[in-house]
Amino acid sequence: MTSGVLSREEMDRRMDAHFGFEARDDVEGVLATLSHDVEHDIVGWPAGPAHGREATRGFYEALFQDLSDGRFTTLRRLYGENFLVDDSLWEGFAPGHPFGVSGGGRPLKFRLLHVIEFADDGDIARENVWVDLAAILQQLPQQ
Numbered sequence: 001m002t003s004g005v006l007s008r009e010e011m012d013r014r015m016d017a018h019f020g021f022e023a024r025d026d027v028e029g030v031l032a033t034l035s036h037d038v039e040h041d042i043v044g045w046p047a048g049p050a051h052g053r054e055a056t057r058g059f060y061e062a063l064f065q066d067l068s069d070g071r072f073t074t075l076r077r078l079y080g081e082n083f084l085v086d087d088s089l090w091e092g093f094a095p096g097h098p099f100g101v102s103g104g105g106r107p108l109k110f111r112l113l114h115v116i117e118f119a120d121d122g123d124i125a126r127e128n129v130w131v132d133l134a135a136i137l138q139q140l141p142q143q
Contacts, residue, residue: 006118011084012077014122019072025064027057035123042129066096066103086114094140099133101140110135
């Protein structure tokens, strides 16, 4: 447990752990990185923002059916007091319907922008994510 302002290294460690759980399709692990009253906002997600760990569960269960074998490459991180902005590249496969688009098991890569706010104890209190939907649509054209 931490208290007060998190160091860059601590924010990196916590964000990398979050991404690691996502890469392993570990719903429980991902949820454990979030505060109990997290605000989880994937911009453009049809259900809108979720509030609380359990309300966030459905997003991750759907995501892990839609995308597989994913890995994150961090391109850049910017830091502030208990927040970070992460610009990453996701690469993997799309066996389901990521963001409403039929994947057909095809390879996929796209950028994501995360704005993460941490609670004083280091849990993620707010996760705000923008996805490069244009890149997804270019790689998974519909018939």
